[in-house]
Amino acid sequence: MAVSFSSIPPASTIFGAYASVSAFIMLIQTMLNQFVPRQVQQYVLNMIHHYFRPRTNNATIVVEERDGMSGNEVYTAAETYLCTKIRPNIERLKISKRHKDVGVNIKFAQCEKIADFYDGVELEWRFVHEERKKTSKVIDEDTDNVLIESEKRYFELCFDKKYKEMVLDYYIPFVLERAKVIKAEKKVVKLHTLACAASYSSSIVWDSINLEHPSTFDTLAMDPGMKKSIIEDLNRFVRRKEFYRKVGRAWKRGYLLYGPPGTGKSSLIAAIANYLKFDIYDLELTNVKRDSDLRKLLLRTANRSILVIEDIDCTVELPDRKGPSASTDGLGHCHRPRDHQQFTLSGLLNFIDGLWSSCGDERIIIFTTNNKDKLDPALLRPGRMDMHIHMSYLMPDGFKLLASTYLNVHDPDHPCFLEIEDMINNMQVTPAEVAEELMKSDDADVALDGLVNFLRCKKKTDPNAVTEKQIDDGDGDDDRKAKEVMADDSDIELVTH
Ligand SMILES: Nc1ncnc2c1ncn2[C@@H]1O[C@H](COP(=O)(O)OP(=O)(O)OP(=O)(O)O)[C@@H](O)[C@H]1O
Numbered sequence: 001m002a003v004s005f006s007s008i009p010p011a012s013t014i015f016g017a018y019a020s021v022s023a024f025i026m027l028i029q030t031m032l033n034q035f036v037p038r039q040v041q042q043y044v045l046n047m048i049h050h051y052f053r054p055r056t057n058n059a060t061i062v063v064e065e066r067d068g069m070s071g072n073e074v075y076t077a078a079e080t081y082l083c084t085k086i087r088p089n090i091e092r093l094k095i096s097k098r099h100k101d102v103g104v105n106i107k108f109a110q111c112e113k114i115a116d117f118y119d120g121v122e123l124e125w126r127f128v129h130e131e132r133k134k135t136s137k138v139i140d141e142d143t144d145n146v147l148i149e150s151e152k153r154y155f156e157l158c159f160d161k162k163y164k165e166m167v168l169d170y171y172i173p174f175v176l177e178r179a180k181v182i183k184a185e186k187k188v189v190k191l192h193t194l195a196c197a198a199s200y201s202s203s204i205v206w207d208s209i210n211l212e213h214p215s216t217f218d219t220l221a222m223d224p225g226m227k228k229s230i231i232e233d234l235n236r237f238v239r240r241k242e243f244y245r246k247v248g249r250a251w252k253r254g255y256l257l258y259g260p261p262g263t264g265k266s267s268l269i270a271a272i273a274n275y276l277k278f279d280i281y282d283l284e285l286t287n288v289k290r291d292s293d294l295r296k297l298l299l300r301t302a303n304r305s306i307l308v309i310e311d312i313d314c315t316v317e318l319p320d321r322k323g324p325s326a327s328t329d330g331l332g333h334c335h336r337p338r339d340h341q342q343f344t345l346s347g348l349l350n351f352i353d354g355l356w357s358s359c360g361d362e363r364i365i366i367f368t369t370n371n372k373d374k375l376d377p378a379l380l381r382p383g384r385m386d387m388h389i390h391m392s393y394l395m396p397d398g399f400k401l402l403a404s405t406y407l408n409v410h411d412p413d414h415p416c417f418l419e420i421e422d423m424i425n426n427m428q429v430t431p432a433e434v435a436e437e438l439m440k441s442d443d444a445d446v447a448l449d450g451l452v453n454f455l456r457c458k459k460k461t462d463p464n465a466v467t468e469k470q471i472d473d474g475d476g477d478d479d480r481k482a483k484e485v486m487a488d489d490s491d492i493e494l495v496t497h
């Protein structure tokens with residue numbers, strides 16, 4: 001961030017008005033013209049100008065668009081913040097909208113003045129736009145693009161100089177914070193996936209599209225208590241910047257989502273991203289061949305993002321932390337299979353725990369699996385995944401939510417509900433299966449009848465359907481009853497039941 005203070009001129013005790021100073025300078029200039037060489041004239045005039053400029057109580061902060069070769073965060077923040085303060089008297093504005101933007105972007109088109117108040121103090125912003133006679137080339141540090149500069153834009157922030165500390169210590173941080181919030185409100189969540197960099201190169205890079213997944217916590221069918229705990233955990237995480245710094249921990253949080261297919265693991269990830277407005281980086285481990293690639297990819301993920309590794313148990317055969325078993329030849333040299341040396345579980349874990357998490361802020365990492373039992377214990381060890389979330393089969397509460405979101409049926413006394421809830425209570429049926437049935441007709445009664453038939457049929461034919469008797473028998477395999485012990489104090493185990 002770059003802010004420069006313009007020099008505040010010394011007060012003139014002789015001249016109170018600029019007009020008097022100008023007249024005085026002109027008089028001196030006429031006298032000098034006759035007797036003194038040109039360089040000396042200029043020097044004397046500069047000195048007079050410097051010492052006799054009119055008194056002012058104002059201080060001015062200049063906020064330029066660029067700080068050397070890179071962009072200036074204060075400028076961008078001021079632009080974002082001030083565009084919310086535009087008054088009807090402003091004559092010219094620029095608006096634009098890129099394909100991915102939610103609304104239109106507004107910018108100043110010409111020199112403007114904008115008044116603001118902070119803590120009872122009046123401040124005046126001036127937007128200045130100067131055309132340059134000469135163009136200059138600069139390299140944008142953020143994008144490596146060559147920029148041709150033919151104009152200069154900056155803001156001037158004027159205020160009574162007795163408030164200088166207040167402005168620098170509180171007002172500027174306030175503008176930066178407000179701009180962050182305004183941007184977050186307008187932010188379109190992106191989904192980054194892996195793609196080949198170019199046809200001649202084997203390296204892989206992140207490619208992004210808008211995340212169009214409409215899943216939110218309101219549409220997710222899951223145990224209400226569990227949903228509340230997840231939302232509270234996320235809220236706590238994002239407001240705990242200082243806490244993480246104080247206790248010396250990287251500002252990251254890990255979630256392990258496990259449960260059968262179709263229970264909403266991917267939907268929960270989308271709901272978290274939409275709730276926090278964090279981008280998702282979907283890391284397909286099968287596309288990553290070497291630890292070095294993994295490192296590069298992870299370092300290219302942005303702050304306030306979610307790194308997702310789906311189906312961690314089966315996406316890639318990860319050798320254990322010690323690496324693959326090595327063989328020794330007759331000369332005592334140790335050999336490891338070449339392929340296996342390239343991508344290791346320890347590479348992944350080191351990055352999650354180490355360099356990656358310490359070089360960024362507000363990182364969330366989510367692993368999903370259908371088989372928690374198959375996971376390497378190293379992935380599950382305390383402190384690695386902070387919350388283990390069990391996404392399980394549908395329960396009556398979840399069904400009611402689906403009926404209300406899919407069919408607009410909110411009446412718990414609907415004639416079909418009793419039978420459906422009874423069957424759901426005693427069967428392993430996924431939210432995905434029920435959602436599929438509810439989508440089959442626009443007519444709620446027809447769709448619910450269809451669901452009743454589907455459940456009856458499933459009860460008869462599906463060997464995995466659990467009968468009431470089995471539940472009463474206390475079958476320990478039943479997902480819905482899988483209450484697991486917390487791994488340690490820091491790990492939270494959530495299960496639907
Ligand atoms: N808990 C849920 N609440 C609402 N809808 C759900 C839920 N679970 C699944 N669905 C519906 O089923 C579809 C598939 O769910 P999703 O992809 O989230 O399941 P998953 O657990 O990630 O499955 P998999 O293990 O196969 O990846 C979703 O698009 C959504 O429509």
Ligand SMILES: [Mg+2]
Pocket residue numbers: 265266267310368
């Ligand atoms: Mg999924």
